[in-house]
Amino acid sequence: MAQAENKVAEELTTSEIFDGELPLNAGSEARLDEQKFARYALIGDVMRSDKQEAPCIDITKSFAIALENEAAHSVSVPQQETPATKSNVVELSAWRKPFAQVAIAASVSLFAILGVNTMSSDPAQPVNDT
Numbered sequence: 001m002a003q004a005e006n007k008v009a010e011e012l013t014t015s016e017i018f019d020g021e022l023p024l025n026a027g028s029e030a031r032l033d034e035q036k037f038a039r040y041a042l043i044g045d046v047m048r049s050d051k052q053e054a055p056c057i058d059i060t061k062s063f064a065i066a067l068e069n070e071a072a073h074s075v076s077v078p079q080q081e082t083p084a085t086k087s088n089v090v091e092l093s094a095w096r097k098p099f100a101q102v103a104i105a106a107s108v109s110l111f112a113i114l115g116v117n118t119m120s121s122d123p124a125q126p127v128n129d130t
Helices: 002-019 026-030 034-047 060-069 096-120
Strands: none
Touching: none
């Protein structure tokens, strides 16, 4: 129990030093924990919105120097002739292609007309022949 009270007292001391409520002297310095001190300082900076500049690491110059010193690589790969593959598509002559298109269109329209005629006749209704 005494340990917990001592720990709370240390945390209060650290907080009081940062808040300016407790003067910083040799006795209070001895009770400060280094990691805790850094955490409280960071929290205080964030709460006060002090700008924390992130470290800027500029490596572009070192890359530029390294690229200048790099030897140029020019590997030319000879292009291999690809064997001619036979296509499965049959070439139609000039007069067969339009004829085939007309034949396909005619067969599609025939099936459409027959399909509509068979669907429109309902066997439940009698057909009047007048």
